[in-house]
Amino acid sequence: MSAIAEIAHRGHARRRLRIDGWRWGGRIFLVFMLLYTALPMVWMLITSIKSGFAAMQFPPQWWPDQPTLASYQKLLDPQNSVGQDFLRFFWNSLFVSTTTTILSVIVAVPAAYAFSRFTFPGRNFLFFAVLLRNMFPAVIFLVPLFILMRAIGLVNTHGSLVLTYLTFGLPLAIWLLKGFYDNIPVQLEQAARIDGATRFQAFFLIVMPLSAPGIIATAIYSFIGAWNEYIYAYTFLSKNEQLTLPVGIQRFFSENTTDFPGLMAASFMMSVPVVVLFLVLQRYFVRALTEGAVKH
């Protein structure tokens, strides 16, 4: 090997080594983040298959002597009172979240379309006014909304939740969908108009199907938001029959704080629907969520 080639070779090897250093640093960091993220969830699962007695030991059992699904059986058993409550909370959450999702899509789709396509006076103002809703915490609206809901007779009904969830779902829904409509060429609609379609037909038959991924993303966002919402449900609902899961499991276990296996099992069951929904459809969701922010 000539001297020059040898030097070049050495330089190359050194550069490879340096790049590997970054790569390995990145991997070690990812392992650390994986532990930080996953260990709490693993510990939730391990605790949920312990008996109440096994959970109350120090030092803790890393893996239970006698794993048991008793906590899950209890939660899912419509015969006993714990199961009755839990299943009812589950259905309440499902009902409120689904209704909110359907209504947000119905309201957000035309609004986002208008913000994307039309240039009516006040368009920018209205768009940013809608976006600003994201800035305000639920607590600011709690007292007046509570009074308002009481005045129109919606306190202690799921209607009060659907109405309020709609407002914090809408801003992001409109933002996400507007991003999608912006990317659909106007020419497609113009072609349809020339072929004799009305503006509404062009929108409904041409644009709607093309924006399906955006609509799916919007729906997931609304659903997850409504499913996880706590503070309004905590304030507006008082009867046991109406509670949604986040408030329900809190009521449930504040009386019996030692039942950590039961609490962990309930937390797990509460997480399953949204995690599954998210993992199946995350492609659409992540794309829609980040589209608006990364344009440059």
Next chain:
Amino acid sequence: MTILTGKAETRRRLQPYRSGVLRKIWEHRADYAYVLPAIAVMLIVIAYPIYYTIELSFFNTPPGLQIRDKIFVGLDNYVAILTSPVFWTVTSNTLIWTVGSTFISFVLGFACALALHRDFVGRGILRAILIIPWVISAVAGSYIWKWIYHSDFGIIGAVLVGLGWADRPPNFIDSVSTVLPSLIVVNIWREFPFAMIMMMAGLQTVPDQLLRAAKVDGANAWQRFWHVTFPHLRNVSTVTILLLAVANFNSFIIPWIMTGGGPSNASHIWITHIYELAFGRQRWGVASAYSVLLFLILMSLGYFYVRALSGNEQKDGSQ
């Protein structure tokens, strides 16, 4: 003559405004039909509450939300807030909470995005696992961590004792000195995935040619990151940090469920404090005045948010 008048009248009926903004609005009346439902919902559930909160902040109201019996007190509620020592405790907690959570979540999320940028086996699964804390309910997350921090049976305490680093399990969330950092750890656990998602999307827009050109010019990995990648991500970083800051400033569930603001206000932040004033102690007037102050702070943050967003749009238009 009559025919002409008739025509003019018809035209006037269809187009009552001859010029100016009103005419423009009238011309676009069909467009408003699309946004009307959204605006109506937002008005009822946002504009009205904001107005009502401002009004209520000038009144003293008896407990039980009997709003008819309210008494006008002028600026007394605001004076009461600013002169109370709790205000300063809560404000400093809020600052530590917001800045700490936002900064660390962003850095960790960004670092994860960089580490995940290159393809390797299992990348998709790893990314999915890292996102999960952000998707599950904050209530569930709070209970999980409450159990992890438990002062008798918590796993972190057990590990510390097992390693001989502590005589007995520490009281992470029952002690004034450790409660806030402990809650911030939980909050970061829930929030860094959001920063990660945003920054991963941002990284995909960094042009490969530029990075390769920098490499040819002899820039090392750090220089390439600092001079090429990072400047490209300025927009997405601004938006991400602002969204995180607002979300953290507005957090409620984690401190409320894990500690309820205790011990002795050490983990009360503005939002939990307002909630407690309103629904715990039924001091609606003071709570409303707090909300108005919060509103003002958020409006100024919102100004930057909107500017960051419209900055994006302008650049988009110039392309």
